[in-house]
Amino acid sequence: MKTLKIPEATIIRLSVYSRHLTDVDRKGIITTSSGDIAEGVGVSPAQVRKDLAYFGEFGTRGVGYNVKDLRQHILRILGLSVDWSVALVGAGHLGLALSSYKGFRERGFIITSIFDSDPDKIGTKIGDVEILPIDQIEEVTRQNQTQIGIIAVPSSVAQEIADKLIKAGVQAILNFAPVVLNVPPEIELRNVDLAVNLEVLTFNVGAQRF
Template sequence: MKKISESAVRRLSLYLRLLQEADAAGAETISSGELADRGGTTSAQVRKDLSLFGSFGKRGLGYSVHELLSRIRSILGLQRSWRVALVGAGKLGSALFSYRDFETRGFDIRAVFDRDPGKVGTELGGLTILADEAMESTVRGLEIDMAILAVPADAAQQVVDRLVKAGVRGILNFAPARLKVPRGVALKNVDVTLELEGLAFAVSAGGQGIGNRE
């Protein structure tokens, strides 16, 4: 498979949301220009992004909203439900768990783990928080596909190693740590501090430093 840039995948996710809005409004077709205007990019960029995955639409007629929605969902792997585990039930983990849009997008959190004895056995959104020691067996038993990491930085790599051995193929990491995973396992890092620093640069540059366009 040819290598696709992270920015292109992000824009694809944005197009998906815009198409869902258009579909909800009853639109049957949409042009690259309309997607560009709503997404803060250019029609040329939209066409370039979509061309990475094949041929879409017809010149002068635009794209079928329903067909493009289906194709993008398939490209992003959203034609199925993903089984997810949350590791870390602190303030960040609890906030992430309460984000109900996960489920509507096809990400089903099946298990929550924590090493704090005060949290183990309590409920979080209808799920009982499980002990850290039960992680491997539970992950295997539930056939977890992905994990969300909301643990301290000094514990993150050990947790990742355990999750990978238990069969997890994708990890979304919120810990401020540089982690290593073997080939075949996808790792995405979300560093809020880095994002804020990028935002500070943009504000300092008068909004001209960085943006949505490429």
């Protein structure tokens, strides 16, 4: 249980590598190299090797990497060798988009419950998952042993939902509300702020000013 510090950027790249390797594998290619991967995803070969080196030796010198093997190794590293139960809170446009997003299920993220406060939505289904009222979050999430919560509700209620999810025992939260959430340190939290992404773009478009 050595706590070697691994950069988050490395984790993000590993995720991208694994997706790239899935594509390469589908083309029937058996062997690849740090150079190939680097070219495929737009980083340097040294970066690819360094990222992998945090976790072990997966290649053969002079030869390269076996595509299937390396892919499996990375998926294992990312914790994707098992399925994850996900609770989605908020069945608005964004919630609907997330629940129908193929990429989640492909990677082993199964949305096992959906919650909303709108009485008109409660009882209806998205796919084969029934929309439940907010006050059932704790009971249902605990019962399903759900580890991950996705917050897709308005900012005004996001903290309240986060508290409920944590009380229900989730270990990680993906938050789409543009607000700073307060969570205990043992809870993994990531924020996806859609407007921020556009703002980085507009800054860069005008960045010759600085």
